[in-house]
Amino acid sequence: MDYFLQQLINGVTLGSIYGLIAIGYTMVYGIIGMINFAHGDIFMVGAFVALILIVTLGLSAATPVFLLIFALILVLVLAMALTAVWGWTVERVAYRPLRGSFRLAPLITAIGASITLQNFVQISQGARNKPLQPLISGGFQLTDGGPDGTGFVVQLSYMQIIIIVTTIALMAGFTFLINKTSLGRSQRACEQDRKMAALLGVNVDRTISLTFVMGAALAAVAGLMFLLYYGVIDFFIGFLAGVKAFTAAVLGGIGSLPGAMLGGLLIGLIETFWSGYFSVEYKDVAAFSILAIVLIFMPEGLLGKPEVEKV
Amino acid sequence: MSNTMKSWDNNPVLKIEHLTMRFGGLVAINDLSFNVGRGEITALIGPNGAGKTTVFNCVTGFYKPTEGRLVMARSGGEKYLLERMPDFKISAQAKVARTFQNIRLFGGMTILENLMVAQHNPLMVASQHTVGGLFGLPTYKRASNEAVEKAKYWLERTGLIDRADNPAADLPYGDQRRLEIARAMCTGPELLCLDEPAAGLNPKESAELNELLMYIRKEHDTSVLLIEHDMSVVMEISDHVVVLDYGVKISDGDPEFVKNDPHVIAAYLGVDDDEVDTVEQEVGL
Incomplete structure (x- = not known):
C-alpha cells in the first residue's frame, strides 16, 4: 500500500508535466485542426530558457529560501514570456503562410520547425547533457517505514508539491480563461467556424497566434518543472515528452481541454505504475498500448466530442 | 422609370x-x-x-x-x-454584418455566448486585450455588463431570452434564423x-x-x-x-x-x- 501511494505521487507529478504540454497540442488542434509537432521542442526550448535564467541569476541550493522562491517565480514568468515568443515565431514563420494550403503542408513545416529547434539548441547550447544541481530538496515523509524501520518510506518532496500545485493553479486559470473571457470565447468561436468568427469582427490570425503563445507559455512551465524535477536536460528531451503529451491529448480527446489534463494524468500514472510494478523498459509500450485500446473503443478519446457533421 | x-x-x-x-x-x-x-x-x-x-x-x-x-x-x-x-x-x-443561407451559428456555444462573441472587439479594448480583464479592471466590468445587456436586449426582441443558456444547436430552425440576425445586430452594424x-x-x-x-x-x-x-x-x-x-x-x-x-x-x-x-x-x- 505504501509502495502504491509512492507510485501514485510520482505518477501524478509526471502526469502534471505531460498535462501542461498536452494542453498546447489540444488547443492548437482545436483551433486550426493541425498537430503542432514542434510543440515538444518548444517545451525543450522552455527548459533551456529556464536553465539559462537560473544560471544567469546564480541560483543555487545555498540561496536563502525567501530569495529563491522570489527568483524562481521571476524565472517562471520570464521563461513563459520568452518561450511564448518562440511559439509565436514558429506559428508566424512556419504555419501562417501555409494557412489555406493543403492539409499536409503545415504538418511538414511542423516537422521542419521541430528539427530546426532541436538543431538550433544543439548547436548553440551543445549536445551534452546539461545538469542542474537541485535547488529545492527535502520533503515530507508520509510513512516512517513501520515500527521496525524496514518498511517502505513514502516521500512527498517539496518539488512534487510545487509541480502539482502549480499545475492545478494553471489549469484552473486556463479553464477560466477559455470559458469566461472574451478571448476564450473568440478562441472557441474560431474553433467552430473561423470564417464566421472573422465576419463578427474577430481577428482570426491574432486569435490563432495567441493560442500558440498560450500553449508555449504552458510548455515553458512544464520545461521549468522538468528541469527542477529531473535536474538534467538536453536538446532531445522535447521529442519523447512531445510524443507522450500528444498521446495524452489524443487519449483525453484531442481538442478538449479537460481531456488533455486527464490524458496527461493517465499517461503519467500508467507509466509510473508500469515501471513500479512490472518493468521500466516497457513503460512506453504500456502507455501506447492503453492509448491504442482506448482509441479502438472510444475513437474520440475519453472526453472528446464526436465530430458533428455541419449541415 | x-x-x-x-x-x-x-x-x-x-x-x-x-x-x-x-x-x-x-x-x-x-x-x-x-x-x-x-x-x-x-x-x-x-x-x-x-x-x-x-x-x-x-x-x-x-x-x-x-x-x-x-x-x-x-x-x-x-x-x-x-x-x-x-x-x-x-x-x-x-x-457590415451578414447572415447565411445555411445558418452558421456556433452550435457548441450557448445562445448568450454567440451574442457575446459578436461583441468581441469592444470587450477586448475594454479589457486591455484580456490582461486588464483578468485583474478585474472596472472599465472591463462595465463593458462586460453592457455587452450582456445588449445581448439581452436582442434576445428579448427575438423572443429567445428564456433559452439564453442553451446550446445554439438545440434551437429549432426558425429560432436559429432569428438568433443569427440577433448576433449580426450585436456587432452594431x-x-x-x-x-x-x-x-x-x-x-x-x-x-x-x-x-x-x-x-x-x-x-x-x-x-x-x-x-x-x-x-x-x-x-x-x-x-x-x-x-x-x-x-x-x-x-x-x-x-x-x-x-x-x-x-x-x-x-x-x-x-x-x-x-x-x-x-x-x-x-x-
Whole structure:
C-alpha cells in the first residue's frame, strides 16, 4: 500500500508535466485542426530558457529560501514570456503562410520547425547533457517505514508539491480563461467556424497566434518543472515528452481541454505504475498500448466530442 | 422609370460600382452597379444561380472581386473600400454584418455566448486585450455588463431570452434564423446583409421576421440588404428591389416598378417560343 501511494505521487507529478504540454497540442488542434509537432521542442526550448535564467541569476541550493522562491517565480514568468515568443515565431514563420494550403503542408513545416529547434539548441547550447544541481530538496515523509524501520518510506518532496500545485493553479486559470473571457470565447468561436468568427469582427490570425503563445507559455512551465524535477536536460528531451503529451491529448480527446489534463494524468500514472510494478523498459509500450485500446473503443478519446457533421 | 432622383441614389450607405466576379471562365457577376439606400431595406432578387450570394460574398470579404469597387459610407462620413479590407475589419470597422443561407451559428456555444462573441472587439479594448480583464479592471466590468445587456436586449426582441443558456444547436430552425440576425445586430452594424432570412420559415415566423426587420430599420438606423425568394417578404417590406439574372442587373427600382417590369417577368416565368421575338423587342434585347 505504501509502495502504491509512492507510485501514485510520482505518477501524478509526471502526469502534471505531460498535462501542461498536452494542453498546447489540444488547443492548437482545436483551433486550426493541425498537430503542432514542434510543440515538444518548444517545451525543450522552455527548459533551456529556464536553465539559462537560473544560471544567469546564480541560483543555487545555498540561496536563502525567501530569495529563491522570489527568483524562481521571476524565472517562471520570464521563461513563459520568452518561450511564448518562440511559439509565436514558429506559428508566424512556419504555419501562417501555409494557412489555406493543403492539409499536409503545415504538418511538414511542423516537422521542419521541430528539427530546426532541436538543431538550433544543439548547436548553440551543445549536445551534452546539461545538469542542474537541485535547488529545492527535502520533503515530507508520509510513512516512517513501520515500527521496525524496514518498511517502505513514502516521500512527498517539496518539488512534487510545487509541480502539482502549480499545475492545478494553471489549469484552473486556463479553464477560466477559455470559458469566461472574451478571448476564450473568440478562441472557441474560431474553433467552430473561423470564417464566421472573422465576419463578427474577430481577428482570426491574432486569435490563432495567441493560442500558440498560450500553449508555449504552458510548455515553458512544464520545461521549468522538468528541469527542477529531473535536474538534467538536453536538446532531445522535447521529442519523447512531445510524443507522450500528444498521446495524452489524443487519449483525453484531442481538442478538449479537460481531456488533455486527464490524458496527461493517465499517461503519467500508467507509466509510473508500469515501471513500479512490472518493468521500466516497457513503460512506453504500456502507455501506447492503453492509448491504442482506448482509441479502438472510444475513437474520440475519453472526453472528446464526436465530430458533428455541419449541415 | 422616371428621371427623378431615387432615394437610394442620394447618400447611399453602400455603392456597388462595376462589380465583376469571375471564377476561371465563369462570369458570376458582370459589371453590376447599384446603390443600397441609407436606412432602407433593399432586396436583391433573381432566379437560382443569378449571383446574389456571390454579391454578398464580395461585400463581406469572402471573395476578392475581379473588378469593381464597393464603397461603404458610414453615417459618420468615413468611407471604406470593402474590396480592399481583410474580412474581420469589414465587420469591425466598416460595420457590415451578414447572415447565411445555411445558418452558421456556433452550435457548441450557448445562445448568450454567440451574442457575446459578436461583441468581441469592444470587450477586448475594454479589457486591455484580456490582461486588464483578468485583474478585474472596472472599465472591463462595465463593458462586460453592457455587452450582456445588449445581448439581452436582442434576445428579448427575438423572443429567445428564456433559452439564453442553451446550446445554439438545440434551437429549432426558425429560432436559429432569428438568433443569427440577433448576433449580426450585436456587432452594431450600419449595413445588415441577410441571405434568405425567410427560407424554411412558416407563414407565422415569416411575418414575425418582417416585423423584426422593420423594427431594426426603424429603431436602429441599420440599412438592410437582403436576398429573398419569398416575394411576399420582398414586396411587403422592401423600399428598393434589384433583380439579377445570370450575373447581370436586369431591373432596379421600387417594388411596384419591378413587379411589372417585363424583363423580370421574362426572367422568372420565361416566355413561350412564339413570344420570344415580341418580348425581346419589348425589352430591347
